[in-house]
Amino acid sequence: MTAESYIFIGGASRGVGREIANYLTGENQKVKAMLRSDQSRADLEGMGIKVVMGDGLNVASVEQAMLGEPIHAVISTIGGLPKDGERADYLGNKNLIDAAVKAGVKKFILVSSIGSGNSVVALPPQALETLKPVLIEKEKAEQYLIESGLIYTIIRPGGLKSEPATGxxxxxxxxxxxxxxxxxxxxxxxCRCLESDAANNKVLSALDRNMMYGQAEFEEFSLT
Incomplete structure (x- = not known):
């Protein structure tokens, strides 16, 4: 990664995206974040992040947001609450992926969810029924990224909590x-996957080893 290139985050205003922004700035990485609203702009700028306004559902504004400085990698945590009845889980990510291809980005990390794609087997039927509309969108985004030609890493976290990191x-x-x-x-x-060639073109589930359901034996993936 060259000194003047940026890591671009979609979804940095809250949740996992915000935690990624915190971590990267702590590592003195150059970060550019696309926000849909001004709400967390001052906070992110205070952390030294270059903020650009853009809506993931608007192709032109996503392309505009990626212009300017060279971007080494894109991390997307876009998803969540529907805007005007349209979820961003697929369309927002599709627009980001297309813009990343146009911008000559090297690597794209998509934060998805356990239950998407072949990890559908990990969830009980009741949870699947509740999450089905979201998981369908997330799976479409995963497939679109895999077929994009970009180097990708797809990370599917389990159930998310907001407490401090456990390590x-x-x-x-x-x-x-x-x-x-x-x-x-x-x-x-x-953030460790950003610098790991082992993670290139992989689909990985993310869990806390001490917070597993039904302690099945499984093989940990090594990033080295």
């Missing part, structure tokens, strides 16, 4: 495991 976050290629993990631990794993 017990682990990654696995085993799609059958489920559990919970703190958002700050997801952020650390995401």
């Amino acid at each position: 017990n976050g682990v990654l696995t290629e085993d799609p059958r495991v489920a559990g919970t993990i703190h958002r700050a631990d997801v952020a650390q794993l995401v």
